[in-house]
Amino acid sequence: MSAPGTLPRYLLRRLGTAVAVLWAAYTVSFVVLYLLPGDPVTTMASGGLDGEPLTPEQIEALKAQYGFDKPLIVQYGTRLWAALHGDLGASIQNGQDVRGAILEALPPTVQIAIGGLLVAVVLGGGLAIAATYTSQRWLRQLLMALPSLAVSLPVFWVGLMLVQVFAFGLHWLPSVGASGFPALVLPSLTLGLPMGALLAQVLAKSLTTVLDEPYVQTARAKGVGRAAIHVRHALQNAAIPALTVLGYVAGNLLAGTVVVETVFTRPGLGRLTVQAVGVQDIPLVQGVVLFASLVFVGVNLLVDLIYPVLDPRIAKGVPATS
Amino acid sequence: MTELLIREGPPDSSGTAPGSSVALPIPPTRRERLHRVLRFLGRRPGLVVASLVVLLVLVAAFAPGALAPGDPNVGVVADKLRPPSAAHLFGTDYLGRDVYTRVVHGASLSLQATVIAVAVALVVGGLLGLLAGFVGRWVDEALMRVVDVLLSIPAILLSLALITALGYGTIKVAIAVGVASVASFARVMRAETMRIRRSTYVEAARAVGTRRYVTLWRHVLPNAAGPVLVLAVLEFGLAILAVSSLSFLGYGAPPPAPEWGSLIAEGRNYLATSWWLCAMPGLTIAATVLSVNRISRALDGEWSRAR
Numbered sequence: 001m002s003a004p005g006t007l008p009r010y011l012l013r014r015l016g017t018a019v020a021v022l023w024a025a026y027t028v029s030f031v032v033l034y035l036l037p038g039d040p041v042t043t044m045a046s047g048g049l050d051g052e053p054l055t056p057e058q059i060e061a062l063k064a065q066y067g068f069d070k071p072l073i074v075q076y077g078t079r080l081w082a083a084l085h086g087d088l089g090a091s092i093q094n095g096q097d098v099r100g101a102i103l104e105a106l107p108p109t110v111q112i113a114i115g116g117l118l119v120a121v122v123l124g125g126g127l128a129i130a131a132t133y134t135s136q137r138w139l140r141q142l143l144m145a146l147p148s149l150a151v152s153l154p155v156f157w158v159g160l161m162l163v164q165v166f167a168f169g170l171h172w173l174p175s176v177g178a179s180g181f182p183a184l185v186l187p188s189l190t191l192g193l194p195m196g197a198l199l200a201q202v203l204a205k206s207l208t209t210v211l212d213e214p215y216v217q218t219a220r221a222k223g224v225g226r227a228a229i230h231v232r233h234a235l236q237n238a239a240i241p242a243l244t245v246l247g248y249v250a251g252n253l254l255a256g257t258v259v260v261e262t263v264f265t266r267p268g269l270g271r272l273t274v275q276a277v278g279v280q281d282i283p284l285v286q287g288v289v290l291f292a293s294l295v296f297v298g299v300n301l302l303v304d305l306i307y308p309v310l311d312p313r314i315a316k317g318v319p320a321t322s
Numbered sequence: 323m324t325e326l327l328i329r330e331g332p333p334d335s336s337g338t339a340p341g342s343s344v345a346l347p348i349p350p351t352r353r354e355r356l357h358r359v360l361r362f363l364g365r366r367p368g369l370v371v372a373s374l375v376v377l378l379v380l381v382a383a384f385a386p387g388a389l390a391p392g393d394p395n396v397g398v399v400a401d402k403l404r405p406p407s408a409a410h411l412f413g414t415d416y417l418g419r420d421v422y423t424r425v426v427h428g429a430s431l432s433l434q435a436t437v438i439a440v441a442v443a444l445v446v447g448g449l450l451g452l453l454a455g456f457v458g459r460w461v462d463e464a465l466m467r468v469v470d471v472l473l474s475i476p477a478i479l480l481s482l483a484l485i486t487a488l489g490y491g492t493i494k495v496a497i498a499v500g501v502a503s504v505a506s507f508a509r510v511m512r513a514e515t516m517r518i519r520r521s522t523y524v525e526a527a528r529a530v531g532t533r534r535y536v537t538l539w540r541h542v543l544p545n546a547a548g549p550v551l552v553l554a555v556l557e558f559g560l561a562i563l564a565v566s567s568l569s570f571l572g573y574g575a576p577p578p579a580p581e582w583g584s585l586i587a588e589g590r591n592y593l594a595t596s597w598w599l600c601a602m603p604g605l606t607i608a609a610t611v612l613s614v615n616r617i618s619r620a621l622d623g624e625w626s627r628a629r
Contacts, residue, residue, distance in 0.1 A: 032480075152559065289479050
């Protein structure tokens with residue numbers, strides 16, 4: 001760690017930022033969930049807007065359990081300290097440990113998240129490469145119009161239309177449920193399409209820029225084939241902005257599952273969140289928000305680690321050209 | 323030295339004045355301007371269609387009766403689940419209510435939420451950005467850290483946390499969506515303010531002794547308005563999607579009231595048999611967002627580039 005190299009310093013700085021962002025996310029969620037309602041106990045005790053109201057004994061137990069009689073700053077400190085030890089409190093619906101509830105709901109969500117990411121990379125990357133490779137003007141314009149169309153469609157509606165066509169119309173795939181590979185296809189597609197569109201836009205733009213650079217012309221002059229230039233020479237350099245977007249997109253995957261899991265009636269973290277909001281389960285909602293920030297920060301840290309591999313100038317502190 | 327320069331200034335500038343006035347372009351007449359607008363639009367049929375769609379949606383929001391005179395909450399049960407036809411453009415739902423009427427009347431609630439969301443984001447984000455960019459130093463540092471924090475939580479989860487705290491309803495959904503997009507406005511406003519603050523005319527205004535808030539009001543705000551408004555139009559499209567998502571999840575207005583998102587949620591139960599219940603409101607949302615995005619691209623310098 002004490003090595004004077006620039007790479008460890010680069011990593012340390014990134015790690016510091018990541019920790020700061022997590023702490024900040026904790027603070028924002030604390031302010032929104034515990035300060036904004038005025039009296040969180042009443043909010044929770046009302047049983048939310050869908051649930052049953054609690055009895056007076058339960059309310060007293062809640063107060064004691066969450067320490068609402070103590071000053072705010074003490075509450076903030078105790079909860080932060082507990083959260084640092086991985087204790088996110090207990091769900092008010094059934095007293096289940098929030099961390100346990102999140103981990104339990106995670107596996108089916110991870111499945112569609114990975115599926116969605118694959119769809120985004122394959123469709124988005126493929127579209128960008130095809131659009132910059134073709135020499136047909138009309139085809140390029142058509143391909144580049146697709147992403148802006150895709151980001152204008154409501155995600156839940158796209159999911160429902162896919163169900164309509166492929167489950168009810170063609171009977172190719174199941175419409176709901178979480179069993180087996182076929183049940184993964186439509187949710188992954190729904191989750192991945194808007195992300196792929198974003199990726200395609202950025203990658204196509206940076207590919208266009210890179211293909212105009214002198215080293216590409218040199219390669220062309222030396223007789224390297226078009227496809228080889230595109231894939232071997234241009235793509236690596238064009239990938240950096242796309243990687244930034246991919247990190248952003250992957251960090252937001254969990255948020256996307258909220259809608260997708262509702263549309264496909266799949267169990268998972270998204271469903272858990274919708275349910276928790278419905279009954280105003282404050283500790284559980286905060287747990288999900290924190291978990292999502294953790295994923296967001298983790299993914300972006302990973303992306304920061306990949307940058308120096310793609311472009312060694314970044315680790316050396318030399319400003320990159322693009 | 324400065325005194326000398328100032329004293330030398332006036333005769334020098336008056337000397338160049340006749341020369342520069344020759345170089346000034348002759349202001350276009352009204353006919354020329356009209357001609358240019360028509361040519362601009364004629365080459366962009368997509369933009370014309372987009373403007374018409376937005377116009378229609380605005381009419382639907384403010385005067386729904388003009389487009390669909392019927393009552394959105396009253397249906398003829400005998401006519402339930404009819405596919406689109408001349409009598410029912412978008413078909414009818416499980417209570418025999420006309421889906422077209424419900425979509426038109428839903429525009430007002432959905433658009434109201436969108437406008438509130440964008441207004442919250444614009445005002446709060448704009449003020450934060452203006453303050454950060456104009457005051458600078460530690461104020462800038464502190465405010466921009468707050469903005470970074472807002473960006474570290476995925477927007478829909480931040481909105482959901484706010485809904486957990488505030489409760490259900492169209493207005494609350496709107497505020498939740500608005501707060502989640504404060505950050506982008508703050509960033510753009512800050513960048514614009516800092517750019518303008520360093521420009522020569524603001525320096526000149528300060529040199530002649532203009533007060534700071536007058537500079538802010540007269541010079542910074544009008545010049546920063548352009549890019550911020552372009553962002554506002556773009557955010558409008560995103561806010562329509564976010565509001566309808568939350569409404570689809572069931573956090574919007576309670577059931578009988580039509581909202582674009584909740585209309586699709588209702589239609590979901592009849593997806594296997596009655597495709598129009600989901601497809602039609604969804605197409606309306608998609609057409610509106612596409613049109614708004616097209617207009618935002620047109621505002622973003624397309625007009626000035628097309629000479």
